Amino acid sequence: SKKMQITLTVNGTRHELLAEPRELLIHVLRERLNITGPHIGCETSHCGACTVIMGDRSIKSCTVFAAQADGASITTIEGLGSPDALHPLQEAFREHHGLQCGFCTPGMITRAAQLLKENPDPTEEEVRFGMAGNLCRCTGYQNIVKSVLAAAATLNSSKEAAE
Ligand code: FES
Ligand code: FES
Numbered sequence: 001s002k003k004m005q006i007t008l009t010v011n012g013t014r015h016e017l018l019a020e021p022r023e024l025l026i027h028v029l030r031e032r033l034n035i036t037g038p039h040i041g042c043e044t045s046h047c048g049a050c051t052v053i054m055g056d057r058s059i060k061s062c063t064v065f066a067a068q069a070d071g072a073s074i075t076t077i078e079g080l081g082s083p084d085a086l087h088p089l090q091e092a093f094r095e096h097h098g099l100q101c102g103f104c105t106p107g108m109i110t111r112a113a114q115l116l117k118e119n120p121d122p123t124e125e126e127v128r129f130g131m132a133g134n135l136c137r138c139t140g141y142q143n144i145v146k147s148v149l150a151a152a153a154t155l156n157s158s159k160e161a162a163e
Pocket of ligand 1: 039040041042043044045046047048049050051060061062063
């Protein structure tokens, strides 16, 4: 099969690479670019562990061919925060026990970041609905919802402070 030359900008860094026509974006991120925050849970679009932000949407990167992402700008959990400078969502998940094993967390936080961009002041129901594509085996979701709402409050109060 003929490889395709593609360009991906991931967390602000531009990469040019040759992709197989059927190569999935999650595999390019993890195996070729060594960006291992997005996890592989199901590989069949159910769990959301592989969630990344592409352009202005969050997507499940196991559902997208790398070739379809050609030219796109992608943000993974690594681009949202780092151990030294946690994103408010990461702080909130830590503080409100939004994670246990942590497997789902990069996808959860990446999805939540996009959700709060689209809806900065969501109700609990809107958070539950907006996060419904991301599965967690451990937490029972209550603390995830709490964490997202807490991060929204933090982000909104720092926005007010900046005004
Ligand atoms: Fe992509 Fe589960 S690994 S949705
Ligand atoms: Fe274990 Fe969510 S914390 S799957």
